[in-house]
Amino acid sequence: MSDPEPELTARERRAILRDSIAVGVATGVYGVSFGAIAVTSGLTVAQTCALSLLMFTGASQFAFIGVVAAGASPWSGALTAALLGTRNTLYGLRLAPLLRLSAPVRLGAAHVVIDESTAMSVTRDSTAAARVGFWATGLSVFVCWNLATLAGALAGEGLGDPRTYGLDAAVGAAFLALLWPRLRDRRNQVVAVLAASVALGLVPITAAGVPVLAAGAVALLVGALTRGADPTEIPEPPHADPHHDPHHSDTDDSDPHQSDSQGPAGGGA
Amino acid sequence: MWAAVLAACAACYLLKLAGMSVPPAVLEHPAVERVADLIPVALLAALVAVQVFASGSGLVLDARLAGLAFAVVALALRAPFLVVVFGAALVAALLRLAA
Numbered sequence: 001m002s003d004p005e006p007e008l009t010a011r012e013r014r015a016i017l018r019d020s021i022a023v024g025v026a027t028g029v030y031g032v033s034f035g036a037i038a039v040t041s042g043l044t045v046a047q048t049c050a051l052s053l054l055m056f057t058g059a060s061q062f063a064f065i066g067v068v069a070a071g072a073s074p075w076s077g078a079l080t081a082a083l084l085g086t087r088n089t090l091y092g093l094r095l096a097p098l099l100r101l102s103a104p105v106r107l108g109a110a111h112v113v114i115d116e117s118t119a120m121s122v123t124r125d126s127t128a129a130a131r132v133g134f135w136a137t138g139l140s141v142f143v144c145w146n147l148a149t150l151a152g153a154l155a156g157e158g159l160g161d162p163r164t165y166g167l168d169a170a171v172g173a174a175f176l177a178l179l180w181p182r183l184r185d186r187r188n189q190v191v192a193v194l195a196a197s198v199a200l201g202l203v204p205i206t207a208a209g210v211p212v213l214a215a216g217a218v219a220l221l222v223g224a225l226t227r228g229a230d231p232t233e234i235p236e237p238p239h240a241d242p243h244h245d246p247h248h249s250d251t252d253d254s255d256p257h258q259s260d261s262q263g264p265a266g267g268g269a
Numbered sequence: 270m271w272a273a274v275l276a277a278c279a280a281c282y283l284l285k286l287a288g289m290s291v292p293p294a295v296l297e298h299p300a301v302e303r304v305a306d307l308i309p310v311a312l313l314a315a316l317v318a319v320q321v322f323a324s325g326s327g328l329v330l331d332a333r334l335a336g337l338a339f340a341v342v343a344l345a346l347r348a349p350f351l352v353v354v355f356g357a358a359l360v361a362a363l364l365r366l367a368a
Contacts, residue, residue, distance in 0.1 A: 220304055
């Protein structure tokens with residue numbers, strides 16, 4: 001293992017660990033809502049926990065149960081979940097040159113490539129710091145998310161009709177919360193309105209599940225027809241404390257093109 | 270159900286692994302980047318709309334819209350995720366109870 005980068009000082013390491021674990025815990029507790037909504041949508045506790053353990057990417061998990069709860073085939077739920085999972089591919093592209101992991105380690109690391117672990121590592125200026133942020137965030141989200149999912153699923157099991165508790169309204173709110181950080185951009189706002197309109201227009205004339213998938217075509221069309229540089233968008237993690245992370249607000253404009261991603265940003269030995 | 274759950278899990282894992290393993294040149298194209306950034310926006314917006322307004326194959330206005338309105342206000346005030354989600358549920362549940 002030859003690593004030409006300078007070692008992190010113990011102090012830097014502790015600061016990154018602290019921030020990462022804070023984000024991990026804050027994000028992980030969302031799992032309660034996922035667990036409760038999943039079982040009231042018709043999944044078993046085991047299926048709910050399998051999604052959190054094996055799929056482990058929140059938006060895709062919520063999409064799966066949302067589509068299934070609407071009465072669609074589980075396979076359109078699976079397709080919607082996979083489409084939403086494509087953004088993790090882009091995160092991986094950004095992370096790979098920064099983390100510089102060996103092939104066997106990548107197999108494990110890939111599983112914890114999610115919004116939060118990406119956000120807490122792409123802003124670091126050395127491989128060592130990025131690795132600490134990536135693993136600490138990814139693993140703490142993983143542990144908390146799965147424990148919270150189990151707790152939510154067990155609590156949701158005895159609830160009966162989700163409508164009594166407004167849990168059907170909670171699903172829409174969860175999707176809006178996931179969408180919210182992406183709505184600052186004007187083009188995204190236009191796409192969101194178009195996609196929602198297309199989906200609603202199709203609800204009366206297509207099978208459940210189709211309207212959401214068809215709305216994905218709006219993304220394809222707008223993406224193909226517009227032009228201009230577009231850095232990968234990584235939503236801000238919750239409760240990330242900006243003063244610990246001076247590069248925090250730079251994620252939108254620090255890397256307007258991808259051409260420098262062959263090498264890690266700096267390192268500066 | 271299990272088959273779809275496991276297939277979706279496998280697909281999501283392979284998508285993550287692909288990003289970590291494929292040479293960047295294969296996927297780094299501006300149009301690919303744009304589409305991949307827009308897909309979550311389009312799908313999440315469609316999911317919001319369908320979750321809130323669809324009932325079977327019809328469109329309805331009901332207590333879910335009040336839940337969504339609460340969510341908008343809570344998000345604008347930077348409330349935590351769980352407050353947004355369970356607050357929306359509470360608003361819808363109370364409205365139904367009152368009706």
